[in-house]
Amino acid sequence: xxxxxxxxxxxxxxxxxxxxxxxxxxxxxxxxxxxxxxxxxxxxxxxxxxxxxxxxxxxxxxxxxxxxxxxxxxxxxxxxxxxxxxxxxxxxxxxxxxxxxxxxxxxxxxxxxxxxxxxxxxxxxxxxxxxxxxxxxxxxxxxxxxxxxxxxxxxxxxxxxxxxxxxxxxxxxxxxxxxxxxxxxxxxxxxxxxxxxxxxxxxxxxxxxxxxxxxxxxxxxxxxxxxxxxxxxxxxxxxxxxxxxxxxxxxxxxxxxxxxxxxxxxxxxxxxxxxxxxxxxxxxxxxxxxxxxxxxxxxxxxxxxxxxxxxxxxxxxxxxxxxxxxxxxxxxxxxxxxxxxxxxxxxxxxxxxxxxxxxxxxxxxxxxxxxxxxxxxxxxxxxxxxxxxxxxxxxxxxxxxxxxxxxxxxxxxxxxxxxxxxxxxxxxxxxxxxxxxxxxxxxxxxxxxxxxxxxxxxxxxxxxxxxxxxxxxxxxxxxxxxxxxxxxxxxxxxxxxxxxxxxxxxxxxxxxxxxxxxxxxxxxxxxxxxxxxxxxx
Numbered sequence: 111x112x113x114x115x116x117x118x119x120x121x122x123x124x125x126x127x128x129x130x131x132x133x134x135x136x137x138x139x140x141x142x143x144x145x146x147x148x149x150x151x152x153x154x155x156x157x158x159x160x161x162x163x164x165x166x167x168x169x170x171x172x173x174x175x176x177x178x179x180x181x182x183x184x185x186x187x188x189x190x191x192x193x194x195x196x197x198x199x200x201x202x203x204x205x206x207x208x209x210x211x212x213x214x215x216x217x218x219x220x221x222x223x224x225x226x227x228x229x230x231x232x233x234x235x236x237x238x239x240x241x242x243x244x245x246x247x248x249x250x251x252x253x254x255x256x257x258x259x260x261x262x263x264x265x266x267x268x269x270x271x272x273x274x275x276x277x278x279x280x281x282x283x284x285x286x287x288x289x290x291x292x293x294x295x296x297x298x299x300x301x302x303x304x305x306x307x308x309x310x311x312x313x314x315x316x317x318x319x320x321x322x323x324x325x326x327x328x329x330x331x332x333x334x335x336x337x338x339x340x341x342x343x344x345x346x347x348x349x350x351x352x353x354x355x356x357x358x359x360x361x362x363x364x365x366x367x368x369x370x371x372x373x374x375x376x377x378x379x380x381x382x383x384x385x386x387x388x389x390x391x392x393x394x395x396x397x398x399x400x401x402x403x404x405x406x407x408x409x410x411x412x413x414x415x416x417x418x419x420x421x422x423x424x425x426x427x428x429x430x431x432x433x434x435x436x437x438x439x440x441x442x443x444x445x446x447x448x449x450x451x452x453x454x455x456x457x458x459x460x461x462x463x464x465x466x467x468x469x470x471x472x473x474x475x476x477x478x479x480x481x482x483x484x485x486x487x488x489x490x491x492x493x494x495x496x497x498x499x500x501x502x503x504x505x506x507x508x509x510x511x512x513x514x515x516x517x518x519x520x521x522x523x524x525x526x527x528x529x530x531x532x533x534x535x536x537x538x539x540x541x542x543x544x545x546x547x548x549x550x551x552x553x554x555x556x557x558x559x560x561x562x563x564x565x566x567x568x569x570x571x572x573x574x575x576x577x578x579x580x581x582x583x584x585x586x587x588x589x590x591x592x593x594x595x596x597x598x599x600x601x602x603x604x605x606x607x608x609x610x611x612x613x614x615x616x617x618x619x620x621x622x623x624x625x626x627x628x629x630x631x632x633x634x635x636x637x638x639x640x641x642x643x644x645x646x647x
Contacts, residue, residue, distance in 0.1 A: 159505040167356055169193040169514060180204050183235045184585050185228065185515060191350075193514040195359055199346035200511050204239050211339035211347040212236035213244035215289075215332070217252045218266030221536040222273045224581055225352075225526055228515045234278045243284035244339055245274050249642070250289040250331050254324035260642040268633070268640045273537045289331055290492055298341065299327070299334035305368040306330055306361070314357045325374040329358070332488035336510050344496060344506040350513050359512045368509040371462050373454035374492045377482060378447050379439070380475070386428075387435045390416060395447055403635045407447045414441035451491040453481040462502035469498055470563075518580060519573045523552035524544035537626075540617040548577065548612035554597075555604035567597040567604065574604075574611050582614040 163278040172194050176182055178201045185191045203210035214229050222230075237243035247267040252258045258266075271286060279286075289295060311317040311326055336358065340345045349359060367373070377383070378391040387541070394412040413436045420432050439447075453470075455463055467476055472485030483491060520526035520533030527533050535544050554572030556562040569575040574592065583590035596602035633640065 117490045133457045143570065144551045167360075169195060169353070169356065171196075172197070172513065175201060178202075178205070180239065181421075183232065184583075184587065185231065185580070186282065187587065188579055188590070190228070190580055191232070191513050191515045192351070194512060195356075195363070196509060196511045197348060197513055198511075199508065200236075200241075200348045203346045204241075207240065209242070209343070209345040210236075210240070211242040211244065211345055212350065213335065213339050213347060214350050215245065215246040215248040215335055216270045217248040217256070218263050219252050219256050219258060220266060221538045222270050222524075223536045224577075225518050225534065226270070226273070227277065227537065227581065228518075229350050229352075230274050230277045230279070233274070236350075237280060237284055238278075242339060242345075243279065245271070245279060245284065245286050246335055247271070247638075248335070250324075250327075251328040253290075253644075254322060254328040260645045264640050264642050269538060271636070271638065271640075272626045272629050272633075273622070275629040276622055281636055286636060288638060288642075289335070290642060290644055293340075293637060295331070295334050295338055295340065298338065300367065301330045302333050302337070302365055303327075303330045305332070305365045310361060310364075314361055329361070332358050333365050335360045337366055337505075337507055340505070340507050343501070344508045346508060346511060348511045348513060350515070352517060353404070353514045356512070356514065359510065363509045366509055368456065368505055369505055370456055370495075371458035371502070371504045371506075372466065372495040373456050374488060374495050375452050375454065377450050377452040378487060379442055379445060380477070380482070381438050381442060382480075383435070383438075386431045390432060390435055391447070395449065398447075409439040409442035409445045409447050411445050444563065445592070448484065450475075450482045450484050451486050451488055453480045453483065453491065453495055457504075458499075459502060462498060462504065465502055466498045468495055501570055519576055521547055521551040521573050523573060535615065535619075537619070537622060539619060541616040541623070544619045545612040545616040548574065549606060549608055551577075553604040553608065559603055562603055563600040566600040567602065569594050569597040572597070574608055577611050578613065582611055582618070 125187065168219060170193060172191050173189070175187060175194065175197055177234050179186060180201075183191070200210050202208070202408060212233055214233055216226065216229070233243055233245055247263075248264045249260075249267060252266075253260070267288065274286075275281065287295070303607045306329075308317070308326075311321075311329065315329065317326060336347070336349055339345070348506050349355075351359070376388060376392075378388070378395055383391060391412065394415045395407060398407045398415060400412055415440070416432055416436050420436075421429065453466060457464070467474070467481060470481065470483045470486070472483065474484065475482040486494070500506045518526045518534075520530065521535070522530065524533065532550070539547070551574050553574050554568035554570065556567060557567055575597065577612055578593045583593070589629060593602065593607070597607065
């Protein structure tokens with residue numbers, strides 16, 4: 111049935127999804143046991159309200175781009191994947207059949223568990239959508255940041271790769287590697303390190319004089335991981351992670367930009383401006399050009415316009431920006447104010463800068479550290495800058511994208527923790543143990559069956575319902591909707607609900623471990639070594 115042809119008795123897919131998954135929507139919702147918003151890649155991250163991530167860290171709501179994603183994964187549809195950074199280029203590549211990549215890594219510090227399955231599933235889904243897929247073992251990070259021995263790392267690395275394969279990763283079409291054994295990656299990390307600053311490590315990670323140098327090196331290695339899929343050619347690349355890894359993404363995007371030979375911005379005059387100043391210039395130019403069609407607009411004209419528009423009593427940052435811009439415009443005087451694209455020299459070699467000058471067709475102005483082009487739009491200019499960079503030995507990195515999924519609530523009602531076996535289910539757990547853990551899990555039910563039937567349960571606060579939404583219902587939205595509505599309506603009691611979930615979990619673990627065993631006999635076929643060369647003999 112089409113979206114426009116439903117009746118009141120037949121809710122749309124969107125409405126049913128809203129009914130089924132209100133706790134998982136991107137409009138907030140607490141992670142059980144969280145009372146603050148803290149993002150620590152190596153520590154204990156908490157998110158009391160996911161809206162804080164939008165406001166404080168600039169993560170965008172995934173719901174806004176969901177309609178642009180072809181056949182979205184159920185984790186996207188249900189709001190488990192709640193946020194993103196710059197995912198639009200990836201979605202566009204999927205729609206257009208263009209190259210794109212997906213990469214995520216696993217720090218082998220313990221058994222893979224159902225929380226890790228979210229990332230496994232996201233890698234595999236993007237691979238099936240046509241992406242070049244990369245799964246990596248962050249063993250250098252595990253050794254440097256967590257102090258694991260190489261024997262421990264080897265054992266855990268094998269377990270992570272087996273689960274990734276058992277869930278559907280295609281090693282013939284994808285890439286598996288260990289940080290410690292990938293020389294290309296290590297060489298890239300060395301180059302990227304030249305653009306990373308200790309002050310950033312202090313501000314982002316809280317590093318200080320007591321921080322091991324190897325720990326700092328592991329951060330640069332992670333940035334290299336994030337950009338590694340673009341070594342052969344720049345392409346949109348998405349990193350599926352939990353929000354605790356966002357500090358790495360912010361730094362990786364900054365470093366990727368610094369590695370570029372050229373920056374490309376809009377401009378209106380020969381002098382340099384920042385984003386706020388450019389916005390004011392755009393307003394002045396568009397207004398003056400509209401009022402005086404066909405006439406040459408000069409910097410002095412814009413200075414007069416902005417001066418007439420400003421609040422004489424204002425002393426805030428916006429007023430200071432406007433005053434500064436008016437001064438620059440007056441100094442430029444009769445220089446024409448014209449829209450243009452500006453190529454900024456960031457790290458270009460002399461040969462690359464000269465090559466760019468030659469490559470720009472039409473009217474242009476060449477300065478010591480930038481070139482202004484008057485007959486190119488921003489998109490064409492960005493493509494030309496990357497083409498010249500690649501032809502002259504640069505990387506041409508595109509800013510990496512990321513998607514973020516919610517933390518799973520622990521089965522005991524607090525945070526899910528690998529150090530509390532009862533709070534999580536390992537993908538290596540005996541299926542009967544998985545059954546028992548679900549049967550013993552905390553629920554969002556009422557105190558008595560009578561009260562539950564009368565008032566309904568609270569699936570929004572139930573770790574067992576999360577198991578259905580995140581894993582057990584798989585791609586069946588109708589089943590997940592049924593569980594939610596029956597619970598909220600009082601038809602489903604916790605005992606029967608947990609029994610059903612426990613049986614599904616036991617069945618999942620049995621199937622998963624059978625597939626792990628099948629792959630265990632084929633590990634020699636893979637281009638990855640589970641016996642580290644870094645062990646001391």
